[in-house]
Amino acid sequence: MKKRIATALISVLACTLAAGCGGSPAPSEEKLPPAATSTPEVPAKPVTLKLFIAPAVPEEYYEKRIAEPIRSKFPHITLERIARGPKLAELLASGNAPDIIFDGLTNLTPTLELDIPLSLDDLVKKHKFDLSKIDPGVLKEIRSYSKNGELVAWPQMTYLWALHYNKDIFDLFGIPYPKEGSTWEDLSELAVKLSRTHEGIEYRGFSPSTAHNRLQTQLSAPYVDPRTEKSVIGANAGxxxxxxxxxxxxxxxxNYPAGSKYNDAGKAFNVDKKMAMYPNLLTLPDPAKGMNMGLTTYPFFKDKPWVGPSGFMEVMVVSKTSKNPDVAFQVVAHLTSDEVQINNAKLGSIPVVTNPDAIKNLYAGNPLAKGIDFAPFFKLKPAESYGKTIHDAAGSKAIIKYLQEYIAGSIDLNTALNKADEELNMSVDEQKNK
Incomplete structure (x- = not known):
């Protein structure tokens, strides 16, 4: 039962963090001598760091993956968790600014807009942290959030993507299960066969995603040109x-019967159990949920083989206002130590380090993972990064609005893209004139 609860907590957090979700090329990561694999010990005098957890993180998740490792390594450091509720701007105005912010990378725009993140490059050099320990693709994606390619956040874990499918629906209609390496185009063909009414029940094939940013990042489609600060939605083929x-x-x-809603795939698959295929962050099959669920690799576009979504990960931001930036860095850096990463992998967190032992320990001991070969899921590589801006949230809002209108047939494709451009450019201008 504890393993099932832990798995459920991971799924809830993953959905929360990933919901938010061109520029300067990321500089190559500086590799320091192999001996410099950890930061030096901080002075053992009592220090309190305020930690703001932006998403709704379950207490057990926070304790096991963040609080306990820090208490064990640094007994003199107290993490004062700021209860979720107030926004960052309110915390800054009230004088209760956090030292560290925990959030999903794709949700980082409001933090960047407030100019909170401290560039960690100098601290990496000062504390002689060997960046070759961290997956270079992860670091490159984080740097894409800065105009100057700075390391504005520190990674904690990333995600695996999968195609979940209801075996019972496939069996009902005598259709073979989706195969490893299926494309979005393959799924569309399957959906034609699976979207039908049987004994009064309307079954659906699949929905592209729970949020458009999955496919958006998979296609490396930017909202704004970081150089000109103009919308590129209409001009981008993606x-x-x-x-x-x-x-x-x-x-x-x-596939979209009456009563269906835009991006209602999660409910249709997990709750109603009327959707055959569900592409999303990997969740382990759990018989207790009343579904005979299968897993295979996340779909990709035919012209972009084995290219998956990018940028979905948990990160820690060290605030520019922190009075103890060195200690704060010590804390976030320890969470990427081999010890912590291997332990968290056993709990179901996907490592961001290059140590192969961390991957080997993924879900170790979890009965729900028994018999699952996770190797195929790692074949999917993150799409190429593109330059992020503080205007991306407004771009996402415009996309959601006009994508739904286009799906509903109230506007054509060119009009939808043009309107998204216009709305985003207006938002950019308003932001500049504040």
Whole structure:
């Protein structure tokens, strides 16, 4: 039962963090001598660090993956957790600014907009931390959030993506299960066969995702040109492809029956159990949930083989206002030590370190993972990073609005993209004039 609860906590947190979700090329990571694999000990005098947890993180998750490792390593450091509720701007105004902020990377825009993140590059050099320990793709993605390619956050864990499918629905219609290496186009063909009414029940094939940013990052489609600060939605081929693909999927007869809602895949698959395929962050099959669920690799576009979403990870931000930046760095850096990363992998956190032992220990001892070969899921590589800006949240809002109108047939594709451009550019101008 404890293993099932732990797995459920991981799923809840993953969905929360990943919901938010061109620029200067990321500089190559500086590799220090192999001997410099950890930061030196901080002075053992009592220090209190305020830690703001932005998403709704379950207490058990926080204790096991963050609080306990820090208490064990640094008994003189007290983490004062700021209760979720107030926004960062309110905390800053009240004089209760946090030293460290925990959030999903794709949700980092508000933090960047407030100019909170401290560049960690100098602290990396000062404390002789060997960046070759960290997955270079992870570091490159974090740097894409800064105009100057700075390390504005520190990674804690990333995610695996998977295609979940309801075996009972496939068996009901005598259709073979989706195969490893299936493309989005393959899933569309399957959806045509699976979207049908049987004994009064309307079954659906699949939905592209629970949020458009999965496919958006998979297509490396930016919202704004960081150099000109102008919307590039209408000019980018990736956005046109995304809009058209969503339209095609929602237009499959029976795949979007009356009462369905935009991006309601989670409920349709997990609760109603009427959707056959569910592409999302990997969740282990749990018989207690009343579904005969199968897993295979997350779909990719035919012209982008084995290219998956990018940028979905948990990060720690050290605040510029912190009076103890060295200690704060010591804390976040320890969470990427081999010891912590291996332990957290056993709990189901996907490591960000290059140590192969961390991957080997993924879900170790969890009965729900028995018999699952996780190797195929690691074949999917993150898409190429693109330059992020503080205007991306406004771009996402515009996309959601006009994508739904396009799916509903109230506007055509060109109009949808043009309107998204116009709305985003207006938002950029308003931001500049504040």
């Amino acid at each position: 956005w046109r492809k995304l809009f058209q693909f969503y339209k095609d999927v929602y237009s499959i007869p029976g």
